[in-house]
Amino acid sequence: MPKTVDETKHAARRQMFLDCAEHLLQTVGYDRLSIQDILNATGVSKGAFYHYFDSKQDLLEALVDQTSQAIAENxxxxSDDEDLAAVEKLQRFFATLAAWKSARRDLLENLLGVWLADENALLREKQRHAIARRIAPLFARIIEQGAREGVFASSYPEQEGWLVVSIIQDLNAAMASLIVSRDPQASDQAKRLSSACQEGVARIIGIDPQTFALVEPHLLSAWFGSSNGKDSQ
Structure with a gap:
């Protein structure tokens, strides 16, 4: 059923707040961001803001949910391309995911500090499940196709899709902690973690780990070069 004018207007106004918040997060960061900053940038009243969001935290949760939906849409x-072989889908899947994150590096880095805070543990867990619900079925279809083509050794595609997504999420969480830590050894640790997770994914679906790259080396250098005071390679 088509949306009414009021529903369309409501969705557009809500999206305006989300777009504004995303921009401000990249320029001032979450800690310095205030609701008043958003009101000043959008030119709307405080009452209008609270009509859509209960708090700054609620706004962040909505932005994160929008982000997970955008990842799935990319x-x-x-996953649905009938002209691609399973191995090529596997390669493109990880490459697209990495490219999506790299394109939003400033935003993600600004969110890391607050995202890893203890008070956001419940929000992180909710987001973890939200992403898994959207992405695991996509990956499961690739695994199922690979099993049909005889290139993956898989007996439980649906469950293995969830396992692979869990590994990716655990890797993301570990990488985020390393970035925030500013540890001089973070880059080396990130490379080892990435290699270990790539091997784990390969074993789950029954494929040579050299067939794909979970995270390309140059992307690891880009993320961890600046955090460790080194030049990106």
Whole structure:
């Protein structure tokens, strides 16, 4: 059923707040961001803001949910492409995911500190499940196709899709902690973690780990070069 004028207006106004918040997060960061900053940038009243969001935290949760939906929308065409072989889908899946994150590096880095805070543990867990619900079925279809083509050794595609996504999420969480830590050894640790997770994913679906790259080396250098005071390679 088509949306009414009021529903369309409501969705557009809510999206305006989300777009504004995303921009401000990249320029001032979450800690310095205030609701008043958003009101000043959008030119709306405080009452209008609270009509859509209960708090700054609620706004962040909505932005994160929008982000997970956008990730799934970027990956779905790969999973659904009938002209691609399973191995190529696997390669494109990880490459697209990495490229999506790299394109939003400033935003993600600004969110890391607050995202890893203890008070956001419940929000992180909710987001973890939200992402898994959207992405695991996409990956499961690739695994199922690979099993049909005889290139993956898989007996439980649906469950293995969840396992692979869990590994990716655990890797993301570990990488985020390393970035925030500013540890001089973070880059080396990140490379080892990435290699270990890549091997784990390969074993789950029954494929040579050299067939794909979970995270390309140059992307690791880009993320950890600046955090460790080194030049990106």
């Amino acid at each position: 990956l779905a065409p790969i």
